[in-house]
Amino acid sequence: MAEWLTTWTLWHWLVLGFVLLIVEIMVPGVFLLWWGLAALGTALVQFLIPAFSLTELAIFYALLACILSVGWWKYQHGKDHRDQVKTALNQRDHAMLGKRGSVQEIASNGIGRGVFGDTTWRIQGECLRANDLIEVKAVSGITLIVQKVTE
Structure with missing residues (x-):
């Protein structure tokens, strides 16, 4: 070239x-x-x-x-x-995994409201009663899947 x-x-x-x-x-x-x-x-x-x-x-x-x-x-x-x-930014529900709270109210189908800190969430779990101590195990849409904590 x-x-x-x-x-x-x-x-x-x-x-x-x-x-x-x-x-x-x-x-x-x-x-x-x-x-x-x-x-x-x-x-x-x-x-x-x-x-x-x-x-x-x-x-x-x-x-x-x-x-x-x-x-x-x-x-x-x-x-x-x-x-x-x-990060849990804009995913507050996923930030709830492992958090503990208490059952505010629960229906016979296992769906109710749980108190976590100063807010309430829709919860679902088995064998729950009002005031039970619960822990978040999973998230399904807007529902926290919880399990009763036995101490």
Whole structure:
């Protein structure tokens, strides 16, 4: 490849990379970041190995952009999933697992209200009577599945 063509395409990869990074700053979304870094990586490869053709560099750029984008997505998706499992934010019912309270009222079908701290919840359990000490074992929709605590 002619030296002027190598220099010309090197500058274009650099400009493309920086333009994508600048657009990422103005329109955040953490997606153009990976395309911009892929363009800068392609410029680096072309600088180190100037024998690559424009077609080979374009293929390298596309592969690198896909690898970086998918890699980030997998990392972030896994992190979001771990954070969602760890935190009880917006899942107050799941935060109730293991909590103890007392039966406020109970019907013959085992469904009633339980008192946990300063609030009441719909509960379901077997062989329960008013004022029994209970512990939350599971959650089913808006109902806490409880079990009588025997001490």
